[in-house]
């Protein structure tokens with residue numbers, strides 16, 4: 276799994292960082308970013324975060 280946040284779709288709601296803080300973090304730009312070296316398999320919450328994103332900005 277290779278999580279990505281589309282910066283054109285992200286509205287910075289923060290749900291992904293709340294749902295899956297091991298993989299997603301909020302940046303200074305107000306948008307979500309994938310934490311470097313984050314591992315969806317061991318975090319086990321990427322799908323949940325992607326499903327929770329209101330703008331479907333997360334691809335896996």
Ligand code: F3S
Nearest residue numbers: 285286289291307328
């Ligand atoms: Fe952005 Fe979606 Fe996360 S809008 S902050 S990628 S839940």
